[in-house]
Amino acid sequence: MESSKDKWVISASVRSTYSSDGAILLDVNKARSYNLNVVAAKVWATIEGDPCGMSFTEILDAMEIHFRVPRHRLTQDTSELLRQLKQFELVSHSINHVGDSTNRKNCYSAKGEILEQSKTRNFGSRKGTHHRASPTYL
Secondary structure, eight states, X not given: OOOTTEEEEEOTTEEEEEEXXXXXXXXXXXXXXXXXXXXXXXXXXXXXXXXXXXOHHHHHHHHHHHXXXXXXXXXHHHHHHHHHHHHTTSEXXXXXXXXXXXXXXXXXXXXXXXXXHHHHOOOTTOOOEEEOOOSSOO
């Protein structure tokens, strides 16, 4: 069972771009891309919005605002999506102790440094691999 300290966090090596069809994720370390449908892209954007991570309950609460489906269905679908994202190492699930303001500030500061580094990284001419994990979510 997940506690309120368990957080889903976007992997530092993943970049995203959005369109009306969903999102494309690029894992720059693996040179692989992933397609997300519109629903999966909304989950991704929700998690991406908090660099310190979000609990499963926080993700579900946010999805309830966007999608009018029963909570049990949202729970099943979101759980399956997160399982797939974790399988491809696009997100991680860990106990995150960011409850106090000092730790939260450190989390945001560290994420900002990672984002700044990513802007200056030269990816060279390596050819990437396009990957579609599942027709349902990724």
